[in-house]
Amino acid sequence: MMVNAEHNNQGRTQEAMGLYAVNGSDATPMRATTLTEQNLLEPRHLEKWIVEHPDTLGDGVMVITNQFDKWATAAGEMAAERLDVLGLDTSGQLMVVELKRDGDKRVHLQAITYAALVSTFTQEQLGQVHATHLRRNGEPDATDSDGLERLKQHVDGDWDIDILKQPRIVLVAEKFPAQVLTSARWLTEVSGGALTVECHQVQLYELPGHGGLCADFRRIWPVADMADRFLLPRLDEVQETRAKMAERKRRSRTATVLAEAKAIPVGAALEFLFEQGVNADEARAVADWVAKDEQRGVVTWTGESGRSLRWAAEPGTTWSLSKLPAEMVMRATGKTPVSVAGGSAWAYNGEQLYAMADRILAEDGQ
Secondary structure, three states, X not given: OEEEOOOOOOOOOOOOOOEEEEEOOEEEEOEEEOOOOOOOOHHHHHHHHHHHOHHHHOOOOEEEEEEEOOXXXXXXXXXXXXXXXXXXXXOOOEEEEEEEOOOOXXXXXXXXXXXXXXXXXXXXXXXXXXXXXXHHOOOOOOOHHHHHHHHHHHOOOOOOHHHHOOOEEEEEEOOOOHHHHXXXXXXXXXXXXXXXXXXXXXXXXEOOOOOOEEEEEEEEEOOOOOHXXXXXXXOHHHHHHHHHHHHHHXXXXXXXXXXXXXXXXXXXXXXXXXXHHOOHHHHHHHHHHHHOOHHHHXXXXXXXXXXXXXXXXXXXXXXXXXXHHHHHHHHHHOXXXXXXXXXXXXXXXXXXXXXXXXXXXXHOOO
């Protein structure tokens, strides 16, 4: 077992930022090392770790593609730009991920260019890009429609196209020069929150007695998400999209908050609030469909953050808060729902799950 001693000050030494291998009452410090010292490369190793484990960038992140270089003008002029990793979080926001093995004073400038290019993507184009990624990684029969459907399934509820215009920049490096951290803070502040730049530091350690390595990923900027506690000048279009993203991120965390707080007993029955989760026509169709078989209306809580629901109609499968309502609408109407508000679609003891999670966060001062 390993214990992570976390520090937020950028001026720490490698010795002060420590991980320890623990065996009972004995704790052995691990020696900090670097990618260069271990003969590890940025695209071959660091990028592969992140692609295989996108949760190193945050909860609910999936990889759309990596090493993307298909940029061109309408006139056919090609651009020699290669994006390391393009990700998507459950709110529908794109993540432009730029990796550097060592510190680079200009890493943020390159990432801004990629963010500008990525902001022009449509959902359909992203589906094509993801399908290519799937075919390149063991799914040769994946179609563009398959790629788009995978992305839509990952997003909690409907996928707002306005959010695509404001991708998040994530810089991953072993160290960050002061110029980069200063620029990241200034860009976030001067844009009124329209542009978010995150700095994630990766540190390698040698496992004592094993001959292996441990990789520690942590976000060092911004220190915490305080955006909803600051008063900012109102920039109508930017602030409106920003508010949408903040609301969607809070809603996408509903199941995680409730699961971590153990707010609902495992196996507890939940109520489906038809008209809260889907539109009125879909709600009526689902209500009629459920009334024909009582098992269709029996849903219980699993206690898991990802697939939180178990449905009596298909007890062998677990579902997310938004995917089960979507499935019920599909079966009741034969059509994909217009939108699904997963956190608002379910209630426990008469309280909407989203409201319950929001209350818990407020009680915790978040």
